[in-house]
Amino acid sequence: MPSPIAHCSLILSFWKALKEAARQDRGDAFQRGGKMRTMGLITAGIAALMGPDLDLLIGIATGEGFAAYHNTFTHSLFMVPLFAVVYAGVFHVLFRGGFAQFLRIGAAGFACHVMLDSVTFGRGVQLFWPMLDERFSSPVHVFRGVRHSVNAPLFEHFKTVSSELLFVAVYGAMVFLKRRSGLH
Numbered sequence: 001m002p003s004p005i006a007h008c009s010l011i012l013s014f015w016k017a018l019k020e021a022a023r024q025d026r027g028d029a030f031q032r033g034g035k036m037r038t039m040g041l042i043t044a045g046i047a048a049l050m051g052p053d054l055d056l057l058i059g060i061a062t063g064e065g066f067a068a069y070h071n072t073f074t075h076s077l078f079m080v081p082l083f084a085v086v087y088a089g090v091f092h093v094l095f096r097g098g099f100a101q102f103l104r105i106g107a108a109g110f111a112c113h114v115m116l117d118s119v120t121f122g123r124g125v126q127l128f129w130p131m132l133d134e135r136f137s138s139p140v141h142v143f144r145g146v147r148h149s150v151n152a153p154l155f156e157h158f159k160t161v162s163s164e165l166l167f168v169a170v171y172g173a174m175v176f177l178k179r180r181s182g183l184h
């Protein structure tokens with residue numbers, strides 16, 4: 001998996017949709033334009049983009065180590081609808097509205113996370129669980145992947161962070177140019 005750096009950078013593409021979802025707030029749960037609303041939107045974005053990695057908690061809870069179930073069933077494309085419904089339910093309650101919008105954000109965020117993980121050098125992800133138990137990894141790797149072993153050489157971590165910062169720079173520039181061209 002890439003680190004949260006690459007995953008969370010996608011919030012740039014989700015920000016407009018998140019603001020639209022919050023606009024459906026029927027009770028004005030967070031003061032409009034206030035810091036709490038911005039924090040709420042960032043939290044909703046990160047939750048959508050990092051949701052599949054909740055599998056880290058399973059290994060911690062069972063005492064088998066946090067990587068024991070990592071990139072397994074929560075990284076299946078078949079889990080997208082289930083995750084999206086749960087995600088939309090939670091943020092619909094928090095923002096008092098916007099279920100349909102949060103449903104789309106949850107589905108898109110979850111799918112993006114799984115796709116980024118699948119183009120990462122590493123063990124691969126269980127993309128088609130429960131149909132297939134095999135882990136899948138793209139033959140083309142965009143990211144080096146996080147080395148969970150504490151004994152991983154420092155240079156390995158450097159390669160991981162470098163590949164992700166390069167991704168963020170290119171992706172950020174593309175978003176910036178797209179927005180700029182949209183203004184004219």
Ligand SMILES: [Zn+2]
Nearest residue numbers: 001052053117
């Ligand atoms: Zn992941």
